[in-house]
Amino acid sequence: MIDLVSDQCVFENNSPAPNGKLYQGKEAIAQFRLKIFTQWPDANNKIEDILGFDLRCKMLWSCNWSNDSGNKGRLRGVEICRLQDGTIHEGLSYVKG
Numbered sequence: 001m002i003d004l005v006s007d008q009c010v011f012e013n014n015s016p017a018p019n020g021k022l023y024q025g026k027e028a029i030a031q032f033r034l035k036i037f038t039q040w041p042d043a044n045n046k047i048e049d050i051l052g053f054d055l056r057c058k059m060l061w062s063c064n065w066s067n068d069s070g071n072k073g074r075l076r077g078v079e080i081c082r083l084q085d086g087t088i089h090e091g092l093s094y095v096k097g
Contacts, residue, residue: 001033002033004087004088005030005087006084006088006089008089009088009089009090009091010023010024011023011092012093013032014077014093020093040066046061048061056083058079058080058081059078059079059080059081060076061076063075076096077095079091079092080092
């Protein structure tokens with residue numbers, strides 16, 4: 001997915017509450033995503049649904065992982081993206097719970 005992110009992309013993560021952390025630029029977003037998969041190497045992201053309209057898209061997703069103690073975790077959420085010139089220029093992430 002990082003190949004679809006523009007160099008000027010702005011991504012607002014769902015954590016910490018209430019507004020999430022802001023990542024600016026393709027490199028910062030790539031490092032954030034890499035940190036997640038380094039922390040939970042067995043993380044499995046699944047896209048459950050995608051809906052596109054005009055220059056926006058909505059992606060319903062789920063993520064399953066295990067921590068170092070073997071405890072399993074699961075998140076479900078939605079990401080709303082704004083597209084420009086065939087790349088993602090903005091991403092807003094929201095989770096349940």
